[in-house]
Amino acid sequence: MKKFLPGWVTVVLAAGLVVSGGLMLLPSATAYDAVAKNSSLELFMDVFSRTSVTYVDSVDSQELVEAALRGMLESLDPNSVLLNPDDYENLRIQLSGSFEGAGITIGIREDWLTVIAPVEGTPAFRAGMKAGDRIVEIDGNSTEGITTTEAVMQIRGPRGSEVELTVVRPGLSDSLVFRIERDVIDLPSVTAAFMLDDSTGYLRLSRFGEETARETQEALQELITFGMQDLILDIRGNAGGLFTAAVEVSDLFLPSGTLVVSTRGNAVGEDNYYTAKGPLFSGRTVLLVDGGSASSSEILAGALQDNDAAVLIGSRTFGKGSVQTLMDLGEFRNLGHYGIKLTTARYYTPSGRSIDRTLEDDFSDGDEIPDSLVTWGILPDIELESPELSGSLPAELYLGSFFFNFATDYVMDHEIGDDFWPDSATVADFRQYLVDQGIQWDEGEFTENIFYIENALFAEIAARVWDREMYYRMVAPHDEGIQRALRYFREGA
Numbered sequence: 001m002k003k004f005l006p007g008w009v010t011v012v013l014a015a016g017l018v019v020s021g022g023l024m025l026l027p028s029a030t031a032y033d034a035v036a037k038n039s040s041l042e043l044f045m046d047v048f049s050r051t052s053v054t055y056v057d058s059v060d061s062q063e064l065v066e067a068a069l070r071g072m073l074e075s076l077d078p079n080s081v082l083l084n085p086d087d088y089e090n091l092r093i094q095l096s097g098s099f100e101g102a103g104i105t106i107g108i109r110e111d112w113l114t115v116i117a118p119v120e121g122t123p124a125f126r127a128g129m130k131a132g133d134r135i136v137e138i139d140g141n142s143t144e145g146i147t148t149t150e151a152v153m154q155i156r157g158p159r160g161s162e163v164e165l166t167v168v169r170p171g172l173s174d175s176l177v178f179r180i181e182r183d184v185i186d187l188p189s190v191t192a193a194f195m196l197d198d199s200t201g202y203l204r205l206s207r208f209g210e211e212t213a214r215e216t217q218e219a220l221q222e223l224i225t226f227g228m229q230d231l232i233l234d235i236r237g238n239a240g241g242l243f244t245a246a247v248e249v250s251d252l253f254l255p256s257g258t259l260v261v262s263t264r265g266n267a268v269g270e271d272n273y274y275t276a277k278g279p280l281f282s283g284r285t286v287l288l289v290d291g292g293s294a295s296s297s298e299i300l301a302g303a304l305q306d307n308d309a310a311v312l313i314g315s316r317t318f319g320k321g322s323v324q325t326l327m328d329l330g331e332f333r334n335l336g337h338y339g340i341k342l343t344t345a346r347y348y349t350p351s352g353r354s355i356d357r358t359l360e361d362d363f364s365d366g367d368e369i370p371d372s373l374v375t376w377g378i379l380p381d382i383e384l385e386s387p388e389l390s391g392s393l394p395a396e397l398y399l400g401s402f403f404f405n406f407a408t409d410y411v412m413d414h415e416i417g418d419d420f421w422p423d424s425a426t427v428a429d430f431r432q433y434l435v436d437q438g439i440q441w442d443e444g445e446f447t448e449n450i451f452y453i454e455n456a457l458f459a460e461i462a463a464r465v466w467d468r469e470m471y472y473r474m475v476a477p478h479d480e481g482i483q484r485a486l487r488y489f490r491e492g493a
Helices: 008-015 039-052 061-074 085-096 123-127 148-155 212-225 243-250 296-306 392-400 402-413 426-435 444-450 450-463 467-477 480-491
Strands: 023-026 082-084 098-101 105-110 112-118 134-138 162-168 174-182 184-185 190-195 199-203 228-232 259-265 269-274 282-291 309-313 322-331 336-348
Touching: 023 082, 039 061, 039 228, 082 085, 085 098, 098 296, 105 148, 112 123, 123 174, 134 148, 134 426, 148 162, 174 282, 190 467, 199 212, 199 467, 199 480, 212 243, 228 480, 243 259, 243 296, 243 444, 259 296, 282 296, 282 480, 322 402, 392 402, 392 450, 402 426, 402 450, 426 450, 450 467, 467 480
Parallel strands: 023 322, 199 228, 228 282, 282 309
Antiparallel strands: 082 336, 098 184, 105 112, 112 134, 134 162, 162 174, 190 199, 259 269, 259 336, 322 336
Protein backbone atom coordinates (compact mmCIF):
# COMPACT_ATOMS: atom_id res chain seq x y z
CA MET A 1 0.00 0.00 0.00
CA LYS A 2 1.22 3.43 -0.89
CA LYS A 3 1.57 5.80 2.06
CA PHE A 4 0.64 9.45 2.10
CA LEU A 5 2.99 11.99 3.65
CA PRO A 6 1.03 14.52 5.72
CA GLY A 7 1.33 18.07 4.40
CA TRP A 8 2.88 19.46 7.57
CA VAL A 9 6.15 17.66 6.80
CA THR A 10 6.70 19.92 3.81
CA VAL A 11 6.02 22.97 5.94
CA VAL A 12 8.61 21.83 8.43
CA LEU A 13 11.12 21.50 5.63
CA ALA A 14 10.45 25.05 4.56
CA ALA A 15 10.47 27.00 7.76
CA GLY A 16 10.25 24.87 10.85
CA LEU A 17 7.05 24.22 12.74
CA VAL A 18 5.23 27.37 13.79
CA VAL A 19 2.72 26.88 16.59
CA SER A 20 0.40 29.69 17.58
CA GLY A 21 -2.49 27.88 19.21
CA GLY A 22 -4.08 27.79 22.64
CA LEU A 23 -5.09 31.42 22.47
CA MET A 24 -7.53 33.17 24.78
CA LEU A 25 -8.80 36.68 24.09
CA LEU A 26 -8.62 39.49 26.66
CA PRO A 27 -10.58 42.75 26.29
CA SER A 28 -8.46 45.82 25.67
CA ALA A 29 -10.00 47.64 28.66
CA THR A 30 -8.08 45.47 31.13
CA ALA A 31 -5.60 47.69 32.99
CA TYR A 32 -2.34 46.84 34.70
CA ASP A 33 -1.34 49.55 37.15
CA ALA A 34 0.84 47.49 39.47
CA VAL A 35 3.97 48.31 37.50
CA ALA A 36 3.24 51.98 36.96
CA LYS A 37 5.78 53.01 39.59
CA ASN A 38 8.67 50.69 38.94
CA SER A 39 12.27 51.82 39.25
CA SER A 40 13.23 49.23 36.62
CA LEU A 41 11.25 51.26 34.08
CA GLU A 42 13.24 54.32 35.02
CA LEU A 43 16.40 52.32 34.34
CA PHE A 44 15.01 51.30 30.96
CA MET A 45 14.15 54.86 30.02
CA ASP A 46 17.61 56.04 31.05
CA VAL A 47 19.33 53.43 28.87
CA PHE A 48 16.94 54.10 26.00
CA SER A 49 17.54 57.85 26.18
CA ARG A 50 21.32 57.52 26.29
CA THR A 51 21.32 55.02 23.42
CA SER A 52 19.07 57.17 21.23
CA VAL A 53 21.28 60.24 21.70
CA THR A 54 24.84 58.93 21.86
CA TYR A 55 25.00 55.71 19.80
CA VAL A 56 27.58 55.86 16.99
CA ASP A 57 24.92 55.54 14.26
CA SER A 58 21.45 57.02 14.03
CA VAL A 59 18.80 54.70 15.43
CA ASP A 60 15.07 54.37 14.85
CA SER A 61 13.37 54.86 18.21
CA GLN A 62 10.40 52.67 17.30
CA GLU A 63 12.65 49.79 16.20
CA LEU A 64 14.71 50.17 19.37
CA VAL A 65 11.66 49.98 21.64
CA GLU A 66 10.19 47.05 19.69
CA ALA A 67 13.48 45.16 19.97
CA ALA A 68 13.58 45.75 23.73
CA LEU A 69 9.98 44.62 24.18
CA ARG A 70 10.53 41.52 22.02
CA GLY A 71 13.60 40.65 24.04
CA MET A 72 11.69 41.06 27.30
CA LEU A 73 8.94 38.69 26.21
CA GLU A 74 11.27 36.19 24.54
CA SER A 75 13.18 35.91 27.84
CA LEU A 76 10.01 34.41 29.36
CA ASP A 77 9.21 31.66 26.85
CA PRO A 78 9.11 31.15 23.06
CA ASN A 79 5.35 31.66 22.85
CA SER A 80 5.15 35.10 24.48
CA VAL A 81 5.60 37.70 21.75
CA LEU A 82 5.03 41.34 20.85
CA LEU A 83 2.64 41.82 17.93
CA ASN A 84 3.35 44.85 15.76
CA PRO A 85 0.47 46.14 13.59
CA ASP A 86 1.15 43.67 10.74
CA ASP A 87 1.53 40.73 13.14
CA TYR A 88 -1.61 41.73 15.00
CA GLU A 89 -3.70 41.98 11.83
CA ASN A 90 -2.45 38.62 10.52
CA LEU A 91 -3.29 36.91 13.81
CA ARG A 92 -6.71 38.54 13.85
CA ILE A 93 -7.36 37.11 10.37
CA GLN A 94 -6.24 33.63 11.45
CA LEU A 95 -8.61 33.65 14.40
CA SER A 96 -11.62 35.27 12.73
CA GLY A 97 -11.24 33.11 9.61
CA SER A 98 -11.89 35.89 7.10
CA PHE A 99 -10.36 38.93 5.44
CA GLU A 100 -11.06 41.18 2.47
CA GLY A 101 -8.99 40.74 -0.68
CA ALA A 102 -8.59 38.82 -3.93
CA GLY A 103 -8.28 35.29 -2.56
CA ILE A 104 -4.85 33.96 -3.52
CA THR A 105 -2.03 32.34 -1.61
CA ILE A 106 1.26 33.85 -2.77
CA GLY A 107 4.98 33.34 -2.26
CA ILE A 108 8.35 34.11 -3.79
CA ARG A 109 9.48 31.47 -6.29
CA GLU A 110 12.75 31.95 -8.18
CA ASP A 111 12.71 35.65 -7.20
CA TRP A 112 9.22 36.19 -8.62
CA LEU A 113 5.97 36.84 -6.81
CA THR A 114 4.04 33.68 -7.60
CA VAL A 115 0.52 32.36 -7.06
CA ILE A 116 0.82 29.25 -4.90
CA ALA A 117 -2.91 28.60 -5.19
CA PRO A 118 -6.13 30.56 -5.65
CA VAL A 119 -8.59 30.00 -2.80
CA GLU A 120 -11.68 28.17 -4.02
CA GLY A 121 -14.75 30.29 -4.66
CA THR A 122 -12.91 33.61 -4.38
CA PRO A 123 -12.70 36.45 -6.95
CA ALA A 124 -9.21 35.32 -8.04
CA PHE A 125 -10.41 31.73 -8.45
CA ARG A 126 -13.44 32.81 -10.50
CA ALA A 127 -11.25 35.11 -12.62
CA GLY A 128 -9.14 32.12 -13.67
CA MET A 129 -5.87 32.70 -11.85
CA LYS A 130 -3.82 29.53 -11.49
CA ALA A 131 -1.03 28.11 -9.38
CA GLY A 132 2.29 29.01 -10.97
CA ASP A 133 1.13 32.37 -12.34
CA ARG A 134 3.85 34.99 -11.83
CA ILE A 135 2.49 38.36 -10.74
CA VAL A 136 4.73 40.95 -12.41
CA GLU A 137 2.64 44.04 -11.65
CA ILE A 138 0.13 45.12 -9.01
CA ASP A 139 -1.97 48.09 -10.14
CA GLY A 140 0.65 48.87 -12.78
CA ASN A 141 3.58 48.82 -10.36
CA SER A 142 6.38 46.31 -10.85
CA THR A 143 6.70 43.56 -8.25
CA GLU A 144 10.44 43.19 -8.81
CA GLY A 145 12.11 42.92 -5.41
CA ILE A 146 8.81 42.95 -3.53
CA THR A 147 8.41 40.89 -0.34
CA THR A 148 5.45 38.61 0.30
CA THR A 149 4.30 40.84 3.17
CA GLU A 150 4.38 43.95 0.97
CA ALA A 151 2.45 42.16 -1.78
CA VAL A 152 -0.20 40.94 0.64
CA MET A 153 -0.79 44.48 1.90
CA GLN A 154 -1.19 45.75 -1.67
CA ILE A 155 -3.52 42.97 -2.83
CA ARG A 156 -5.76 43.06 0.22
CA GLY A 157 -8.28 45.88 0.41
CA PRO A 158 -11.88 46.81 1.18
CA ARG A 159 -14.68 44.71 -0.25
CA GLY A 160 -15.92 46.17 -3.53
CA SER A 161 -12.65 47.87 -4.43
CA GLU A 162 -10.54 46.60 -7.34
CA VAL A 163 -6.97 45.45 -7.82
CA GLU A 164 -5.28 44.88 -11.17
CA LEU A 165 -2.81 41.99 -11.38
CA THR A 166 -0.59 41.52 -14.43
CA VAL A 167 0.49 37.91 -14.74
CA VAL A 168 3.00 35.91 -16.76
CA ARG A 169 1.80 32.32 -17.16
CA PRO A 170 4.18 29.49 -18.11
CA GLY A 171 3.51 28.35 -21.67
CA LEU A 172 1.99 31.65 -22.82
CA SER A 173 3.94 34.31 -24.68
CA ASP A 174 1.68 37.24 -23.74
CA SER A 175 0.99 38.47 -20.23
CA LEU A 176 -2.51 38.31 -18.74
CA VAL A 177 -4.25 41.14 -16.91
CA PHE A 178 -6.79 40.32 -14.20
CA ARG A 179 -8.95 43.12 -12.84
CA ILE A 180 -10.38 41.67 -9.65
CA GLU A 181 -13.08 43.08 -7.39
CA ARG A 182 -12.13 42.34 -3.81
CA ASP A 183 -14.53 40.47 -1.56
CA VAL A 184 -14.70 38.83 1.86
CA ILE A 185 -12.47 35.74 1.81
CA ASP A 186 -13.39 32.97 4.23
CA LEU A 187 -10.73 30.63 5.59
CA PRO A 188 -12.57 27.44 6.52
CA SER A 189 -11.65 25.32 9.51
CA VAL A 190 -13.22 22.22 7.98
CA THR A 191 -11.27 21.66 4.77
CA ALA A 192 -12.88 18.33 3.84
CA ALA A 193 -15.93 16.32 4.91
CA PHE A 194 -17.18 13.30 2.95
CA MET A 195 -18.11 9.63 3.18
CA LEU A 196 -15.29 7.13 2.59
CA ASP A 197 -17.79 4.27 2.30
CA ASP A 198 -21.42 3.60 3.22
CA SER A 199 -20.83 3.96 6.97
CA THR A 200 -17.53 5.82 7.48
CA GLY A 201 -17.22 9.59 7.40
CA TYR A 202 -14.03 11.62 7.09
CA LEU A 203 -13.64 15.15 8.46
CA ARG A 204 -10.45 17.19 8.23
CA LEU A 205 -10.06 20.02 10.71
CA SER A 206 -7.21 22.39 9.79
CA ARG A 207 -7.46 25.17 12.41
CA PHE A 208 -9.31 26.32 15.53
CA GLY A 209 -10.94 29.71 15.01
CA GLU A 210 -14.08 31.58 15.92
CA GLU A 211 -16.26 29.58 13.50
CA THR A 212 -14.67 26.15 13.97
CA ALA A 213 -17.32 24.65 16.27
CA ARG A 214 -20.15 25.79 13.99
CA GLU A 215 -18.42 24.45 10.88
CA THR A 216 -17.66 21.13 12.57
CA GLN A 217 -21.23 20.78 13.80
CA GLU A 218 -22.65 21.44 10.33
CA ALA A 219 -20.23 18.96 8.73
CA LEU A 220 -21.09 16.27 11.28
CA GLN A 221 -24.81 16.79 10.79
CA GLU A 222 -24.42 16.40 7.03
CA LEU A 223 -22.33 13.22 7.40
CA ILE A 224 -24.90 11.78 9.81
CA THR A 225 -27.66 12.34 7.22
CA PHE A 226 -25.51 10.35 4.77
CA GLY A 227 -25.57 7.38 7.14
CA MET A 228 -22.31 7.84 9.04
CA GLN A 229 -21.79 5.34 11.84
CA ASP A 230 -18.00 5.69 12.22
CA LEU A 231 -15.92 8.86 11.94
CA ILE A 232 -12.30 9.57 11.08
CA LEU A 233 -11.49 13.04 12.48
CA ASP A 234 -8.18 14.27 11.05
CA ILE A 235 -6.23 16.94 12.96
CA ARG A 236 -2.78 16.09 11.61
CA GLY A 237 -0.80 19.26 10.97
CA ASN A 238 -3.37 21.37 12.84
CA ALA A 239 -1.19 23.75 14.88
CA GLY A 240 -4.04 25.06 17.01
CA GLY A 241 -5.82 28.37 17.41
CA LEU A 242 -8.44 29.47 19.92
CA PHE A 243 -8.55 27.64 23.26
CA THR A 244 -12.32 28.03 23.46
CA ALA A 245 -12.79 26.50 20.00
CA ALA A 246 -11.13 23.28 21.19
CA VAL A 247 -13.51 23.13 24.17
CA GLU A 248 -16.52 23.75 21.90
CA VAL A 249 -15.50 21.04 19.42
CA SER A 250 -14.96 18.57 22.30
CA ASP A 251 -18.55 19.32 23.32
CA LEU A 252 -19.73 17.70 20.06
CA PHE A 253 -18.33 14.31 21.13
CA LEU A 254 -18.64 14.16 24.93
CA PRO A 255 -21.59 13.86 27.34
CA SER A 256 -22.81 17.01 29.05
CA GLY A 257 -20.86 17.88 32.19
CA THR A 258 -17.67 16.10 31.09
CA LEU A 259 -14.35 17.69 32.02
CA VAL A 260 -12.50 18.78 28.87
CA VAL A 261 -9.44 20.58 30.22
CA SER A 262 -8.19 22.50 33.24
CA THR A 263 -5.83 25.48 33.33
CA ARG A 264 -3.52 26.82 36.03
CA GLY A 265 -1.61 30.09 36.10
CA ASN A 266 -0.03 32.54 38.50
CA ALA A 267 -2.51 35.36 37.83
CA VAL A 268 -5.56 33.43 36.62
CA GLY A 269 -5.64 30.68 39.26
CA GLU A 270 -7.22 27.33 38.33
CA ASP A 271 -10.16 26.88 35.98
CA ASN A 272 -11.97 23.76 34.82
CA TYR A 273 -13.81 23.64 31.48
CA TYR A 274 -16.73 21.25 31.02
CA THR A 275 -19.00 20.31 28.13
CA ALA A 276 -22.43 21.92 28.13
CA LYS A 277 -24.58 20.43 25.36
CA GLY A 278 -23.81 16.74 25.10
CA PRO A 279 -22.63 14.76 22.07
CA LEU A 280 -23.84 15.40 18.54
CA PHE A 281 -22.05 12.22 17.43
CA SER A 282 -21.53 9.25 19.75
CA GLY A 283 -20.48 6.59 17.26
CA ARG A 284 -17.00 5.13 16.96
CA THR A 285 -14.40 7.84 16.34
CA VAL A 286 -10.75 7.67 15.30
CA LEU A 287 -8.70 10.82 15.79
CA LEU A 288 -5.68 11.08 13.47
CA VAL A 289 -2.75 12.97 15.04
CA ASP A 290 0.92 13.63 14.34
CA GLY A 291 3.82 15.84 15.36
CA GLY A 292 2.11 18.83 13.74
CA SER A 293 -0.97 18.50 15.97
CA ALA A 294 -0.41 21.13 18.63
CA SER A 295 -1.99 23.24 21.34
CA SER A 296 -5.77 23.39 20.74
CA SER A 297 -5.47 20.15 18.76
CA GLU A 298 -3.89 18.56 21.81
CA ILE A 299 -6.67 19.85 24.06
CA LEU A 300 -9.17 18.04 21.82
CA ALA A 301 -7.00 14.93 21.62
CA GLY A 302 -6.48 14.78 25.38
CA ALA A 303 -10.17 15.26 26.09
CA LEU A 304 -11.27 12.51 23.70
CA GLN A 305 -8.53 10.10 24.75
CA ASP A 306 -8.93 10.55 28.52
CA ASN A 307 -12.72 10.21 28.25
CA ASP A 308 -12.51 7.13 25.97
CA ALA A 309 -14.45 8.96 23.27
CA ALA A 310 -11.97 8.24 20.46
CA VAL A 311 -9.07 6.01 19.52
CA LEU A 312 -5.99 8.05 18.58
CA ILE A 313 -3.93 6.83 15.62
CA GLY A 314 -0.69 8.34 14.33
CA SER A 315 2.41 9.67 16.06
CA ARG A 316 3.14 11.68 19.22
CA THR A 317 1.72 15.20 19.11
CA PHE A 318 3.85 18.35 19.34
CA GLY A 319 3.64 19.02 23.08
CA LYS A 320 2.47 22.62 23.51
CA GLY A 321 0.69 22.63 26.83
CA SER A 322 0.46 26.35 27.54
CA VAL A 323 -2.24 28.94 26.98
CA GLN A 324 -1.53 32.38 25.53
CA THR A 325 -3.78 35.35 26.15
CA LEU A 326 -4.08 37.85 23.33
CA MET A 327 -3.94 41.33 24.85
CA ASP A 328 -5.06 44.25 22.72
CA LEU A 329 -2.79 47.24 23.40
CA GLY A 330 -4.75 49.51 21.07
CA GLU A 331 -3.51 52.30 18.81
CA PHE A 332 -0.30 54.12 19.72
CA ARG A 333 -0.38 57.58 18.16
CA ASN A 334 0.87 57.14 14.62
CA LEU A 335 2.56 53.78 15.23
CA GLY A 336 -0.45 51.56 14.59
CA HIS A 337 -2.30 48.85 16.50
CA TYR A 338 -0.18 46.72 18.83
CA GLY A 339 -0.83 43.65 20.95
CA ILE A 340 0.98 41.01 22.95
CA LYS A 341 0.51 37.27 23.08
CA LEU A 342 1.43 36.30 26.64
CA THR A 343 1.60 32.87 28.25
CA THR A 344 -0.82 33.08 31.19
CA ALA A 345 -1.52 29.44 32.05
CA ARG A 346 -0.64 25.81 31.48
CA TYR A 347 -3.37 23.36 30.64
CA TYR A 348 -3.94 19.80 31.81
CA THR A 349 -5.94 16.99 30.24
CA PRO A 350 -8.91 15.53 32.17
CA SER A 351 -6.65 12.91 33.78
CA GLY A 352 -4.31 15.66 35.02
CA ARG A 353 -1.56 15.27 32.42
CA SER A 354 0.59 18.21 31.39
CA ILE A 355 1.79 17.64 27.85
CA ASP A 356 4.14 20.64 27.61
CA ARG A 357 7.74 20.17 26.42
CA THR A 358 9.65 20.65 29.66
CA LEU A 359 12.73 18.45 29.20
CA GLU A 360 14.25 20.21 26.22
CA ASP A 361 16.22 22.67 28.35
CA ASP A 362 17.93 19.75 30.10
CA PHE A 363 19.07 18.40 26.73
CA SER A 364 19.90 21.70 25.06
CA ASP A 365 23.34 20.44 24.01
CA GLY A 366 21.67 18.38 21.31
CA ASP A 367 21.71 14.99 23.04
CA GLU A 368 18.76 12.82 22.15
CA ILE A 369 16.20 12.56 24.96
CA PRO A 370 15.67 8.93 26.04
CA ASP A 371 12.23 7.56 25.14
CA SER A 372 11.64 6.71 28.79
CA LEU A 373 11.85 10.41 29.70
CA VAL A 374 9.65 11.75 26.90
CA THR A 375 6.43 12.88 28.57
CA TRP A 376 5.40 15.77 26.37
CA GLY A 377 2.71 15.55 23.76
CA ILE A 378 -0.02 12.94 23.54
CA LEU A 379 0.96 9.42 22.60
CA PRO A 380 -1.67 7.84 20.33
CA ASP A 381 -3.32 4.53 21.19
CA ILE A 382 -2.09 3.07 17.91
CA GLU A 383 1.30 4.38 16.79
CA LEU A 384 2.31 4.56 13.15
CA GLU A 385 5.93 4.78 12.15
CA SER A 386 6.71 8.29 10.96
CA PRO A 387 8.48 8.50 7.60
CA GLU A 388 12.11 9.55 7.85
CA LEU A 389 13.79 11.71 5.24
CA SER A 390 17.35 10.93 4.22
CA GLY A 391 20.02 13.56 3.59
CA SER A 392 19.51 17.09 2.28
CA LEU A 393 17.86 16.26 -1.05
CA PRO A 394 14.19 16.56 0.08
CA ALA A 395 14.77 20.03 1.56
CA GLU A 396 16.75 21.12 -1.50
CA LEU A 397 14.00 20.03 -3.88
CA TYR A 398 11.27 21.68 -1.82
CA LEU A 399 13.02 24.94 -1.02
CA GLY A 400 14.16 25.24 -4.62
CA SER A 401 10.51 25.03 -5.80
CA PHE A 402 11.35 22.08 -8.08
CA PHE A 403 8.17 20.16 -7.20
CA PHE A 404 6.10 23.32 -7.62
CA ASN A 405 7.54 24.30 -10.99
CA PHE A 406 7.52 20.75 -12.36
CA ALA A 407 3.84 20.35 -11.48
CA THR A 408 2.96 23.64 -13.17
CA ASP A 409 4.48 22.40 -16.44
CA TYR A 410 3.30 18.79 -16.04
CA VAL A 411 -0.44 19.52 -15.88
CA MET A 412 -0.26 21.50 -19.13
CA ASP A 413 1.05 18.46 -21.01
CA HIS A 414 -0.72 15.55 -19.29
CA GLU A 415 -4.29 14.45 -18.68
CA ILE A 416 -4.73 13.84 -14.95
CA GLY A 417 -7.25 11.08 -14.28
CA ASP A 418 -9.19 10.43 -11.08
CA ASP A 419 -6.91 7.49 -10.28
CA PHE A 420 -3.69 9.48 -10.75
CA TRP A 421 -0.64 8.63 -8.68
CA PRO A 422 2.96 9.42 -9.72
CA ASP A 423 4.13 6.25 -11.45
CA SER A 424 7.58 5.34 -12.75
CA ALA A 425 6.99 7.43 -15.88
CA THR A 426 6.10 10.52 -13.81
CA VAL A 427 9.18 10.05 -11.64
CA ALA A 428 11.31 9.61 -14.78
CA ASP A 429 9.94 12.89 -16.14
CA PHE A 430 10.83 14.56 -12.85
CA ARG A 431 14.35 13.17 -12.99
CA GLN A 432 14.78 14.59 -16.48
CA TYR A 433 13.40 17.93 -15.32
CA LEU A 434 16.04 18.05 -12.57
CA VAL A 435 18.76 17.24 -15.12
CA ASP A 436 17.50 20.06 -17.34
CA GLN A 437 17.69 22.39 -14.33
CA GLY A 438 21.30 21.41 -13.72
CA ILE A 439 20.57 19.63 -10.44
CA GLN A 440 22.94 16.86 -9.39
CA TRP A 441 22.07 14.25 -6.76
CA ASP A 442 23.22 11.02 -5.26
CA GLU A 443 21.19 8.17 -6.75
CA GLY A 444 21.09 6.31 -3.46
CA GLU A 445 19.67 9.34 -1.69
CA PHE A 446 17.05 9.78 -4.40
CA THR A 447 15.96 6.16 -4.01
CA GLU A 448 15.85 6.38 -0.21
CA ASN A 449 13.51 9.39 -0.49
CA ILE A 450 11.25 8.06 -3.23
CA PHE A 451 8.36 7.89 -0.72
CA TYR A 452 8.65 11.62 -0.07
CA ILE A 453 9.26 12.49 -3.74
CA GLU A 454 6.15 10.61 -4.94
CA ASN A 455 4.00 12.25 -2.27
CA ALA A 456 5.35 15.73 -2.99
CA LEU A 457 4.72 15.29 -6.72
CA PHE A 458 1.20 14.06 -6.03
CA ALA A 459 0.44 16.96 -3.68
CA GLU A 460 1.61 19.64 -6.14
CA ILE A 461 -0.02 18.09 -9.22
CA ALA A 462 -3.29 17.30 -7.46
CA ALA A 463 -3.54 20.84 -6.10
CA ARG A 464 -3.69 22.12 -9.70
CA VAL A 465 -6.42 19.74 -10.77
CA TRP A 466 -8.85 19.12 -7.92
CA ASP A 467 -10.59 21.16 -5.27
CA ARG A 468 -9.76 20.53 -1.59
CA GLU A 469 -12.38 17.84 -1.00
CA MET A 470 -11.54 15.91 -4.16
CA TYR A 471 -7.87 16.17 -3.27
CA TYR A 472 -8.46 14.43 0.06
CA ARG A 473 -10.71 11.85 -1.60
CA MET A 474 -7.86 10.99 -3.96
CA VAL A 475 -5.35 10.91 -1.10
CA ALA A 476 -7.38 8.52 1.05
CA PRO A 477 -6.42 5.21 -0.64
CA HIS A 478 -2.71 6.10 -0.21
CA ASP A 479 -2.97 7.54 3.30
CA GLU A 480 -1.60 5.13 5.91
CA GLY A 481 -3.48 6.82 8.76
CA ILE A 482 -6.85 6.63 7.02
CA GLN A 483 -6.28 3.04 5.96
CA ARG A 484 -5.25 2.03 9.49
CA ALA A 485 -8.41 3.69 10.87
CA LEU A 486 -10.58 1.76 8.41
CA ARG A 487 -8.86 -1.45 9.49
CA TYR A 488 -9.58 -0.58 13.12
CA PHE A 489 -13.27 -0.15 12.33
CA ARG A 490 -13.34 -3.47 10.45
CA GLU A 491 -11.33 -5.54 12.94
CA GLY A 492 -11.69 -3.64 16.20
CA ALA A 493 -7.91 -3.51 16.70
